[in-house]
Amino acid sequence: MRKYFLFLGIAFFLVTSMTMVPTVEGADFSGKTIKWIIPFNVGGGSDVWARLYSPFLQKYLPGNPIVVVKNMPGGGSIIGGNYFHVRAKPNGLTVFGSSGSTSFPYLLENPKVKYDFAKYQIVFATPVGGVCYINPELGVKSVKDLKGFKKPLQYASQGATSLDIIPLLAFEMLGLDVKAVFGYKGRGPGRVAFEQGEVNIDYQTTPAYIKNVRPLIKQGKAAPLMSWGALDANGNIVRDPVEPDLPSMPEAYEMLYGKKPSGPGFNAWKAFFVAGFGMQKAMWLPEKTSKDIVATYRDAAAKVIADAEFKEVVKKSLGGYPQLAGKDAVVGFQQVLDVPKKDRGWLINWIETKYKVKIR
């Protein structure tokens, strides 16, 4: 009789093994496919970023899963973000790639935004820098020359709620009289507008600055003023390593006013700087993802970042900035999440009042 039950037991084990739906256990992704939602079109900055990371994540995630890039363009990245929020299960098989354009509507409390970074687990983040420059014919050679500078300036902008919040608020804090000319489709057209004399102050992200603006500086057609800065390991804004001779925006403020920037405007600027530049792109796991899965992803990201071949990719295609994995990314993004509601409110009110844009 015992043998009879033994055989039945074996039969039951075999049957359940054959019919069991495979699940991720112990965060081993063998035979799995991971969906990486990128809320932008193919070929854009975030898509390129995801496609650079994707093969390395496949290499270092346990079990070497296939990582599928799922582009979900539209709604300024809100569509993809909301899809992730509603549909992603906490099983490690769906991740989200955000950019500054995804974080800004979240920070601005756009009513269409359903996604909530405070509930997700950040895996890694990628910074980028920005450098501001001016037409030297205005008599400005460096940021020191901006003290008491009252001439009207023009800036080619993509919109008051876009990444342009960073330059527009910086100009305001530095006391510059800058008129934002809206309707430009990106920083590339902004730089062209600068070269054509339509505007006289501009900024470019560091890769574009190195490629397109440094030659203008050599020709005497542009004068670099400041970088927006870069985040150090403690979350402080320091000089951008791409242009270490230029002051960061907070330094520029100090040079002009003799004191460090502070108050709700600067607090909001800093939070948006971190979201838009300091941690411009980030990978996220959904709410309620287990600690095992989060740790596995963060460990894989750390291995990717340490990979010699990937370091070359970072140098060549991601501006050479240190990539932030795990705790570094958590600490960095916490600055975005910690911005007091009153400071966010200050910024929203400033945008709505100055640029007549209805945000909420």
Add this chain to the structure above:
Amino acid sequence: MKKLWVAVATMVLIIGLVGCSTFGSGGGKPAPQLVLVTPEVALDKKATVDLQGLNFKPGQEVALLFIDVNGVTSDIGFALDPQPVADKAGSWATTWNCGRFVDRKLIKEGTYTIKAADVDYNVLAEATVNFMAKK
């Protein structure tokens, strides 16, 4: 001894039955098929690829996966018109607007694999498409 043989027979019967239900899916039903209506496409920024599916489950939503020139897999659903959903006969048809992949150099001259999968990316069928230099 007799009981032992009964136990063995029971085990074989159970495995046999489950095996039939698990692996014998279809019982003569043809497997899903992915058909490239345009298996050869000229490299162009306005390039399109026409695809059809046969023998899918009626009402099934289908994801199409494309492996680009760098070996990265993409879910190309955002660039499909219409979204592929099998009709009552298990068929669907769609057009992939792949010009942006060409423009961004994710497709160069050569042969590429497209996979038809369910929404969880379990691959059901696959086919290849050949991109040729524009004449």
